[in-house]
Amino acid sequence: MSDAICNIDSLMFITKRPPLVIVEGKGSWVTDQHGKRYLDFIQGWAVNCLGHSPQVVVDAIMKQAGRLINPSPAFYNEPAIKLANLISRHSCFDRVFFTNCGAEANEGAIKLARKWGKKFRGGAFEIITMEHGFHGRTLATMSASGKPQWRELFEPKVPGFPKAPLNDLAAVKSMLTDRTVAVMLEPIQGESGVIPATDEFLQGLRELTREQGMLLIFDEVQTGMGRTGTLFAYEQTGVEPDIMTVGKGIGGGVPLAALAAKEGVCCFEPGDQGGTFNGNPLMTAAGCAVLEELTKPGFLERVRDIGGYLRERLAVLSSRHGLGEVRGKGLLLALDLTQEIAEDVVEKARERGLLLNAPRPGTLRFMPALTVSREEVDEMFRILGSVFAERTS
Secondary structure, three states, rough: HHHHHHOOOOOOOOOOOOOOOOOEEEEEEEEEOOOEEEEEOHHHHOOOOOOEEOOOHHHHHHHHHHHOOOOOOOOOHHHHHHHHHHHHHOOOOOOEEOOOOHHHHHHHHHHHHHHHHHHHOOOOEEEEEEOOOOOOOHHHHHHHHOOOOHHHOOOOOOOOOOOOOOOOHHHHHHOOOOOEEEEEEOOOOOOOOOOOOOOHHHHHHHHHHHHOOOEEEEEEEEOOOOOOOOOOOOOOOOOOOEEEEEHHHEEEEEOOEEEOOOOHHHHOOOOOOOOOOOOHHHHHHHHHHHHHHHHOHHHHHHHHHHHHHHHHHHHHHHHOOOOOEEEEOOOOOEEEEOOOHHHHHHHHHHHEEOOOEEEEOEEEEEEOOOOOHHHHHHHHHHHHHHHHHHHHH
C-alpha cells in the first residue's frame, strides 16, 4: 500500500482507531494492509448483515449502477418503490421514507411525531425517551439519546426529550403531560451494552400510549433486519409501534435507512421532509437484495439457531473464566465482564486476529454477520478464550 494512502493525517480525528487499514473483506473475514486476516464480529456495527461484500449486494449494485444511479428524489424510481413494498409486505407498516443513515431516519421519526402532534394533539411535541438510549449523532437525535457523557456536549441542544429509566412504566406515566406526543425507545439498547426492554414494559407502553392518544416509536436501527432472529424485533414482543426506524443491516453495507409508519400517522406535507440522496435507486437496489435474502425460507430460522449456539458458547466462556451474564437476542449479544477490562480484551483479541466491540468499559458486544458459521463461532470462542486464559495465568 502506498505511503499516501497510509498517511492518516488528512482525516479529521474523531475517535481512537487501531493502527491498521482494512483493505478487503469477504463474509466474516477482513484483511488489513499487511495481509493479516481478522475474524470480524463487529461487521460495521451490525451493518454487514450478510457479511462483507456479499455477492447478491455486489451484483445488485453493479447492475443498477449501469442503469440509473440517482434521478433526484423529485421522481419515483423502481428500486425505491420495490423496497418500500417489500418492507410494507413484511411488516405492520403502510408507508416508508428512505434516508441515508439511522440518525436521519430517527430525525424523521421525531419530525413526523411532532407534525402529528401539531395536527392532532394540540401542538404536543415532547417525546419521552430512555436513559442510556442511543438514537444518533444529529443534534436532535443526540438530544433524544440518554448518554450521560453527552449531557453538556454541543449545548444548547434540542428541547423536548424528557428521559425515563428503561423498564420503569410508572416513571413514564409520571412524566406524561399535555405536551407529550410520543414515547420513543430501542427494543434493545445496543450502545449502552445490549440492555433489553422487557416485553411487559413494551406492552405496557403500547397500552399506555393508546389510552392517552399518543404515539409509540421503536428505533430498530440496530435490532431490525433479522439481527434478533425475526425480521424486526417488535415481532417478538406482541407490540406493534406506530412508527419504526431501521438502518444498519438494511443496506448490507451501503448507506441506507428507513422510516416506516402506519397510515394514520403519515401527515407530512410537501416541503416537510426530503433529502438529495434519499431513496436513490443505487442504494435501494442493494436494500432489495438484502431483504429478499433475509426473507428466503429458513434464513431467519438459521439466525435463531446460530444465535442460540453463540449464546451457549459465551455462557461456557463466562462460566470458565468467572465472567457475568450473557444478554441480548439472536445475533446481538453482550457479555458482562464484571470488570472494566473490555478495552484491553478488545486489543488483545485484535492482536490474535479477532475484531470485537466494547460499548461499555465492562461489556463486550457481539454482532457477527447473520451468515456466520458455527466453525467461525468456534474460532471466535477459541481466540477469546485464549485472551482470558492469558489474563488469569
